Amino acid sequence: xxxxxxxxxxxxxxxxxxxxxxxxxxxxxxxxxxxxxxxxxxxxxxxxxxxxxxxxxxxxxxxxxxxxxxxxxxxxxxxxxxxxxxxxxxxxxxxxxxxxxxxxxxxxxxxxxxxxxxxxxxxxxxxxxxxxxxxxxxxxxxxxxxxxxxxxxxxxxxxxxxxxxxxxxxxxxxxxxxxxxxxxxxxxxxxxxxxxxxxxxxxxxxxxxxxxxxxxxxxxxxxxxxxxxxxxxxxxxxxxxxxxxxxxxxxxxxxxxxxxxxxxxxxxxxxxxxxxxxxxxxxxxxxxxxxx
Amino acid sequence: xxxxxxxxxxxxxxxxxxxxxxxxxxxxxxxxxxxxxxxxxxxxxxxxxxxxxxxxxxxxxxxxxxxxxxxxxxxxxxxxxxxxxxxxxxxxxxxxxxxxxxxxxxxxxxxxxxxxxxxxxxxxxxxxxxxxxxxxxxxxxxxxxxxxxxxxxxxxxxxxxxxxxxxxxxxxxxxxxxxxxxxxxxxxxxxxxxxxxxxxxxxxxxxxxxxxxxxxxxxxxxxxxxxxxxxxxxxxxxxxxxxxxxxxxxxxxxxxxxxxxxxxxxxxxxxxxxxxxxxxxxxxxxxxxxxxxxxxxxxxxxxxxxxxxxxxxx
Numbered sequence: 174x175x176x177x178x179x180x181x182x183x184x185x186x187x188x189x190x191x192x193x194x195x196x197x198x199x200x201x202x203x204x205x206x207x208x209x210x211x212x213x214x215x216x217x218x219x220x221x222x223x224x225x226x227x228x229x230x231x232x233x234x235x236x237x238x239x240x241x242x243x244x245x246x247x248x249x250x251x252x253x254x255x256x257x258x259x260x261x262x263x264x265x266x267x268x269x270x271x272x273x274x275x276x277x278x279x280x281x282x283x284x285x286x287x288x289x290x291x292x293x294x295x296x297x298x299x300x301x302x303x304x305x306x307x308x309x310x311x312x313x314x315x316x317x318x319x320x321x322x323x324x325x326x327x328x329x330x331x332x333x334x335x336x337x338x339x340x341x342x343x344x345x346x347x348x349x350x351x352x353x354x355x356x357x358x359x360x361x362x363x364x365x366x367x368x369x370x371x372x373x374x375x376x377x378x379x380x381x382x383x384x385x386x387x388x389x390x391x392x393x394x395x396x397x398x399x400x401x402x403x404x405x406x407x408x409x410x411x412x413x414x415x416x417x418x419x420x421x422x423x424x425x426x427x428x429x430x431x432x433x434x435x436x437x438x439x440x441x442x443x444x445x446x447x448x449x450x451x452x453x454x455x456x457x458x459x460x461x462x463x464x465x
Numbered sequence: 466x467x468x469x470x471x472x473x474x475x476x477x478x479x480x481x482x483x484x485x486x487x488x489x490x491x492x493x494x495x496x497x498x499x500x501x502x503x504x505x506x507x508x509x510x511x512x513x514x515x516x517x518x519x520x521x522x523x524x525x526x527x528x529x530x531x532x533x534x535x536x537x538x539x540x541x542x543x544x545x546x547x548x549x550x551x552x553x554x555x556x557x558x559x560x561x562x563x564x565x566x567x568x569x570x571x572x573x574x575x576x577x578x579x580x581x582x583x584x585x586x587x588x589x590x591x592x593x594x595x596x597x598x599x600x601x602x603x604x605x606x607x608x609x610x611x612x613x614x615x616x617x618x619x620x621x622x623x624x625x626x627x628x629x630x631x632x633x634x635x636x637x638x639x640x641x642x643x644x645x646x647x648x649x650x651x652x653x654x655x656x657x658x659x660x661x662x663x664x665x666x667x668x669x670x671x672x673x674x675x676x677x678x679x680x681x682x683x684x685x686x687x688x689x690x691x692x693x694x695x696x697x698x699x700x701x702x703x704x705x706x707x708x709x710x711x712x713x714x715x716x717x718x719x720x721x722x723x724x725x726x727x728x729x730x731x732x733x734x735x736x737x738x739x740x741x742x743x744x745x746x747x748x749x750x751x752x753x754x755x756x757x758x759x760x761x762x763x764x765x766x767x768x769x770x771x772x773x774x775x776x777x778x779x
Contacts, residue, residue, distance in 0.1 A: 216615070309758065348702060
């Protein structure tokens with residue numbers, strides 16, 4: 174599968190001109206990808222290169238040069254200062270991602286396949302909640318969490334993220350489930366499967382790309398979220414890594430190598446999740462699984 | 466053993482499953498109950514955590530309150546906050562313009578670019594995984610880090626752009642161009658999101674569909690336009706929603722760069738300054754939030770309602 178699928182599929186139409194156009198297309202595609210990759214990776218290059226410098230040579234005028242002497246000092250100090258809050262972030266983000274992906278999938282299934290009168294209005298009501306600016310709800314939200322006793326705890330933050338993520342996770346799953354042929358759903362019913370069984374054994378296995386996207390999406394967003402984190406959990410000991418990262422550069426004398434290494438370190442978990450889950454993602458839906 | 470009582474899709478009486486003499490039906494009834502509770506409970510919390518705070522914001526927008534004192538310190542002032550926002554606040558119009566510009570630019574650039582990249586990556590090119598990761602890289606960084614990196618790139622004295630062009634442009638300081646410079650950074654970050662969502666959509670399109678189109682002699686463009694794109698229509702809605710959200714919530718990048726002043730005003734910045742800052746003007750900030758909410762809801766409501774209803778009808 175090195176060449177685009179469609180090329181091999183239409184061999185019978187491969188007149189010379191046609192093939193040349195296809196060939197040029199492949200080169201353009203490749204060139205575009207390389208150019209975009211450079212544009213996208215350039216800033217990451219700066220972060221990594223400067224993170225590996227010693228404090229003296231990590232200065233703004235030398236930003237774009239690779240280090241003359243390599244040093245792990247920046248990374249080890251960044252790790253030292255960030256690791257407690259990294260652990261806080263993991264205990265926050267992992268449960269929040271799992272719960273919100275699961276609830277989103279159930280909700281998406283419900284709104285895609287269990288349509289009833291007014292269900293689309295209920296969905297819209299849910300979706301509109303997504304468009305409310307965070308800044309607008311902060312104060313009442315804090316009051317609500319104080320009232321329930323969840324204020325200041327990681328569970329309060331998890332709950333906030335799950336609920337605020339509900340519209341988008343529901344929407345992604347709903348839109349995915351609605352593309353699955355209705356016949357599948359009917360067939361499962363005829364075979365005697367209840368709604369949960371249909372969901373669990375028929376719908377979910379066909380939804381791996383969506384599950385992965387939602388999980389990646391939620392993990393990345395919650396990991397990088399700042400505003401809720403500082404508001405809902407005021408205790409510095411319990412705050413997630415975004416807050417700690419902010420404090421790294423907030424001091425008077427800035428060690429650029431530590432700041433840059435810190436930015437890379439703080440992004441590593443999201444990268445790992447992406448690489449790990451991306452594996453399932455690339456496979457895509459098993460070919461032929463949804464043939465009518 | 467199928468009874469008409471277990472018709473799932475078009476029966477309107479989800480809440481009252483009919484008692485059927487079959488055991489399977491009873492299991493289904495409990496299934497339904499748990500399904501409804503799994504949807505109902507989060508929806509209930511959603512109302513408590515999102516809608517009620519939002520409604521409170523709307524109410525607060527007609528008041529004057531410093532946010533610290535008790536509820537009895539709240540003083541109703543009618544539409545005074547809105548009046549003073551639209552007439553006195555000189556940052557309001559630039560902020561609103563920037564928010565709209567942000568939305569339009571992300572829609573017009575990131576969406577087609579992300580789609581194009583997703584299509585390229587869907588072809589399983591050599592090294593596709595690498596490019597896919599590279600393009601997604603910016604999304605992994607927090608927005609504060611993104612702001613900070615682009616500050617270095619655009620720096621007048623030491624930035625790579627001025628060094629490469631041999632120019633001496635104050636990219637972030639010059640008020641007529643700084644918003645555009647920031648938008649490049651926003652595009653840089655947002656395209657990865659769009660790409661991954663479209664890619665998931667493309668991966669979800671049954672391969673046999675594409676193959677069938679190819680055998681029929683459709684060019685890849687035709688196959689894409691006629692076969693793939695219609696199937697991906699639901700993804701478009703997701704992207705519309707996410708892009709709108711991103712442009713609404715845009716805050717961290719400009720906050721890091723110059724605190725959202727001098728050409729980089731955004732409504733979210735104004736809200737934060739009023740609600741959070743030293744001069745806590747909750748009512749005023751809430752009014753700003755309500756304006757932002759309305760601005761974003763209008764296009765979304767009209768789009769979604771026509772779209773969902775069309776789906777429902779079909």
